[in-house]
Amino acid sequence: MSLTPAPIAEVGFYEPWWMQIVKTLVIFGIGFSLVPLALLYERKLLGRFQNRPGPNRVGPFGTLQPMADIFKLVTKEQFKPRGSIGWLFILSPLLAMVAALATFALVPFSGRPQDIFGTPVGLYGLDSSIGLLIFFAFSSIGAYGVLLGGWSSGSKYSFLGAMRGAAQLISYEVSQGLALLGIVMTAGTLSLSGIVEHQSGMWFILPQVVGAFIFFVATLAEINRTPFDLLEADSELVAGYMTEYGGGRFALYYVAEYVHLVMAGAMFATLFLGGWQLPFGIDPPGWIDPIVVLAKTALIVTLIVWIRASLPKVRYDQLMSFGWKVLLPLATLNALVTAVILVVTDK
Amino acid sequence: MSDETPKPGGDPAAPAAGEAAGPSHREQDAPATAGERQAAPDIADLLGGEPGGPLTAVADPPADQSGPSAYRVQEQSIDFSAQLRQVATRDDAELLTINMGPHHPATHGVLRLLTTLEGEVVRDVKPIVGYLHTGIEKTAEDKAYWKAIPVIERMDYLAYYFNAMAYVGAVEDLLEVEVPKRAQYLRVIHLELNRIMSHLVWLGTTMLDLGAISIFWYAFRERETILDLFEYSSGQRMHTRYFQIGGVAEDIPAGWEQSLRRFLVEMPKRIDQYDAMLKRNEIVLRRLRHVGVLSAEQLQAWGVTGPLLRAAGVPWDLRKAMPSSSYEDFDFQIPVGTEGDNYDRYLVRVAEMRQSLRIIEQAIDGLPEGPWITEDRKVALPPRHELATSMEALIHHFKLVTEGMRVPAGEAYHAIEGPRGELGCFVRSDGSSKPARVHVRDPSFVNLQAFGDMARGEYIADMIATLACLDPLLGGIDR
Numbered sequence: 118m119s120l121t122p123a124p125i126a127e128v129g130f131y132e133p134w135w136m137q138i139v140k141t142l143v144i145f146g147i148g149f150s151l152v153p154l155a156l157l158y159e160r161k162l163l164g165r166f167q168n169r170p171g172p173n174r175v176g177p178f179g180t181l182q183p184m185a186d187i188f189k190l191v192t193k194e195q196f197k198p199r200g201s202i203g204w205l206f207i208l209s210p211l212l213a214m215v216a217a218l219a220t221f222a223l224v225p226f227s228g229r230p231q232d233i234f235g236t237p238v239g240l241y242g243l244d245s246s247i248g249l250l251i252f253f254a255f256s257s258i259g260a261y262g263v264l265l266g267g268w269s270s271g272s273k274y275s276f277l278g279a280m281r282g283a284a285q286l287i288s289y290e291v292s293q294g295l296a297l298l299g300i301v302m303t304a305g306t307l308s309l310s311g312i313v314e315h316q317s318g319m320w321f322i323l324p325q326v327v328g329a330f331i332f333f334v335a336t337l338a339e340i341n342r343t344p345f346d347l348l349e350a351d352s353e354l355v356a357g358y359m360t361e362y363g364g365g366r367f368a369l370y371y372v373a374e375y376v377h378l379v380m381a382g383a384m385f386a387t388l389f390l391g392g393w394q395l396p397f398g399i400d401p402p403g404w405i406d407p408i409v410v411l412a413k414t415a416l417i418v419t420l421i422v423w424i425r426a427s428l429p430k431v432r433y434d435q436l437m438s439f440g441w442k443v444l445l446p447l448a449t450l451n452a453l454v455t456a457v458i459l460v461v462t463d464k
Numbered sequence: 465m466s467d468e469t470p471k472p473g474g475d476p477a478a479p480a481a482g483e484a485a486g487p488s489h490r491e492q493d494a495p496a497t498a499g500e501r502q503a504a505p506d507i508a509d510l511l512g513g514e515p516g517g518p519l520t521a522v523a524d525p526p527a528d529q530s531g532p533s534a535y536r537v538q539e540q541s542i543d544f545s546a547q548l549r550q551v552a553t554r555d556d557a558e559l560l561t562i563n564m565g566p567h568h569p570a571t572h573g574v575l576r577l578l579t580t581l582e583g584e585v586v587r588d589v590k591p592i593v594g595y596l597h598t599g600i601e602k603t604a605e606d607k608a609y610w611k612a613i614p615v616i617e618r619m620d621y622l623a624y625y626f627n628a629m630a631y632v633g634a635v636e637d638l639l640e641v642e643v644p645k646r647a648q649y650l651r652v653i654h655l656e657l658n659r660i661m662s663h664l665v666w667l668g669t670t671m672l673d674l675g676a677i678s679i680f681w682y683a684f685r686e687r688e689t690i691l692d693l694f695e696y697s698s699g700q701r702m703h704t705r706y707f708q709i710g711g712v713a714e715d716i717p718a719g720w721e722q723s724l725r726r727f728l729v730e731m732p733k734r735i736d737q738y739d740a741m742l743k744r745n746e747i748v749l750r751r752l753r754h755v756g757v758l759s760a761e762q763l764q765a766w767g768v769t770g771p772l773l774r775a776a777g778v779p780w781d782l783r784k785a786m787p788s789s790s791y792e793d794f795d796f797q798i799p800v801g802t803e804g805d806n807y808d809r810y811l812v813r814v815a816e817m818r819q820s821l822r823i824i825e826q827a828i829d830g831l832p833e834g835p836w837i838t839e840d841r842k843v844a845l846p847p848r849h850e851l852a853t854s855m856e857a858l859i860h861h862f863k864l865v866t867e868g869m870r871v872p873a874g875e876a877y878h879a880i881e882g883p884r885g886e887l888g889c890f891v892r893s894d895g896s897s898k899p900a901r902v903h904v905r906d907p908s909f910v911n912l913q914a915f916g917d918m919a920r921g922e923y924i925a926d927m928i929a930t931l932a933c934l935d936p937l938l939g940g941i942d943r
Binding site (some may be wrong): 128163166167168169273277343344346355425426427428429431432433434435437 | 562568618671674675677678680685744747748750751907923
């Protein structure tokens, strides 16, 4: 055993320090500007699904509607319920949003370093050898935003919402993680760009179709979307954990929700749809790669919105029994079968 | 105050709260109808516990008035304690009392639900009504008979044709006036359109409560078509004042029939589309089946009527049982359910929409020619052109507009099948031109009594679904 401890994870930085700072800012900026885009996209799409135009008054074709929404929220009075726990009440939405945005740094937008200002730059925030674990870590921290926010509000509706959130987020995270074991075993790495590169022959959605299904469903529950949007449950719990939030703090939760939506799409695209890869051996120039990733992300976001437009939501106990009795055994089985096949074919 | 008063039992057979404090509102001033004769007990409880609810007058205010205001006393008299009746639970279980409403996205109006939860399970629920009380019945006493129609229409704001029909029917019974056949058919067409419209709103909002957001827009698209038809025939989308004593206000305009027929062709396809989206949807099935079940006997004991009762398998429909306004001329079926759960309630209402379309089709096909309002000049206004030529007409017009018609002394109760159940109107006349008493048996009000029994023991999400499937309308409940 050597005296210097081995690093926990390899972090493949090769950019100069100033480029790392620039990258941080750019990724933060892109993450933030995708929120209004996703918001508008969802509202427009929902409008079309529901036989109405959707927002079309603010700006050309309603494009400034999200800006108007956010401006309205941010300029509103910030208030706290008397029974709330002040500092937790303020901290929780921040926690939710920061955790959501931080995962964005993990999405690899291109495999090839691009030449920017004469320095080669990898189009991702962080390519760690434990990328997937970081993703799950941040998604767990995001759950604290929900939990603490609901609990510190001092309202019964928020409390019930937070209780549901605790159970739902924890139980679905298990299935979500297990569903990815197949991929990790096949690719032999936890690095996200490594996983994408491994899909150059065939996207993981084909051999890992069960895993993809479980991951998608569990992700819906993780990011609190229909049919699993029981944290909010607007019909019974008013707005669940964020009932007592208004103004800018509500906007933070709102932003976090849409970052989650985009992240769900980006993660699915990265893990199962081959990231920046295109099928049939098409090899476009490097600047196309981020567009490919965004297009695949938009595809998944469309699917999620479509589900929201069509399905009712499940009941809380049904959600739990589905998670533990259907998804978890299925995910375990998927991991087992993949392991057996890998050993037999000896890859 | 209520600390000393033991809470009355939810069991209809148990001694009623009303017995201690004198007869309840319903018993005092309304004739008991077939459905509700056995159902009297818990009315004070429905009004938020005796004497607490906002509708109940504080009978004897506490002697010590130095403390809070009378209003505050009244508010405090509502029992907020978690230890409600029939809460049988483990000793160590924690109960959470949660106040839903009067402003809550899923209470379908200003209904307040005092709910006791154990975890996610509803152990007790107490509906408190009265936040939308408008005193319409009292207002009607101060109006001439034909001028009371607009206020009466505004009670159950999704069934305005039915409100008007019940009231107008009662007055016509008193007057013993003959309604022309064409008017009866036109009434049937509008009533059934109204029923479809009401069920569409029910479908949209119920599915919204289940989380299916799009069906709301689809249902309201068809509702819009119906409202356009209403506007076309009467000039108003809601509260049309189309039904008059003795007939309808105006004949249908040119082109109305074509619009109606287009709707009749379009609507069955739309219902098929709703079915495609919901009927076999796994999540809908899991959310609605075996939820909120109440047996036909229990429902009848509470006086529940309408689709709720039919979903439990009782084919009780006043259109068949006591046909008025020519309903006996039409061939239609009464959809009934088997189990009486929320899914049956959904199926029954959707099937009723189809049956209503059948009735409308037959009515418009067989629409007789002739007058659309009675020729009795003591009841109906003379046609406009007569005013210029006939002194008689001018006098009748003047008398009707200034004083109104005089109705022979007596009482009448006219019950029709509303979208939510038996909608009856009781009118007492003292011989003057204003009703001495108007009282409405609103189906939502009576049906809501059964809500506690339906929701107890269900999950909180199912309680909301059950409330939605009960289809209460607060405008009708509070009046």
